[in-house]
Amino acid sequence: MPMYERTVSKRTVFRGKVFGVQRHQVVLPGGRRAVRDLISHPGAVAVVPVLDDGRIVLIRQFRKAIEQVLCEIPAGTREKGERLAVCVRRELAEETGYRARKIKRLVTIYPVPGYSSEMIDIYVATGLTASAANPEADEQIEVVPMKPERIVKMIRSGTIKDGKTIAGILCYLGKHHE
Numbered sequence: 039m040p041m042y043e044r045t046v047s048k049r050t051v052f053r054g055k056v057f058g059v060q061r062h063q064v065v066l067p068g069g070r071r072a073v074r075d076l077i078s079h080p081g082a083v084a085v086v087p088v089l090d091d092g093r094i095v096l097i098r099q100f101r102k103a104i105e106q107v108l109c110e111i112p113a114g115t116r117e118k119g120e121r122l123a124v125c126v127r128r129e130l131a132e133e134t135g136y137r138a139r140k141i142k143r144l145v146t147i148y149p150v151p152g153y154s155s156e157m158i159d160i161y162v163a164t165g166l167t168a169s170a171a172n173p174e175a176d177e178q179i180e181v182v183p184m185k186p187e188r189i190v191k192m193i194r195s196g197t198i199k200d201g202k203t204i205a206g207i208l209c210y211l212g213k214h215h216e
Contacts, residue, residue: 079156084113098180139165
């Protein structure tokens, strides 16, 4: 049985600074109709920054949507037409102050495909050199380098809950230890 939903109409119900929301009227495979409210997102990058001593640079920041401070890998939204590698280097420098000699793609994820087109390309950055961080005016960020073992314990205990961070760390450690 086919699983495709055919869109018969759509309209924008919200257009924000970063994303938009469209309401789709769809026809399901059996002929029934349904409504899907979907977020259109330009995509993002995330990066697992690895120091020469093996520690991984995480950041702590407040996330308004869940009213919590989260421990995460650095990440950010792509600007229109921006190349992935440029975005990775920009976000790494802005949020942590580190510059990377080498970046390599780890994995691409859809963090919430049930309602958003957002795709996050996750990279690993090595050969890091420190400089001054330059977060955006509305970002309060604390840079926290940690040993991989501690990060894994935090993931297992539920202290780290951020999906891109879990995916990036576990993918990096899996590839790094193959």
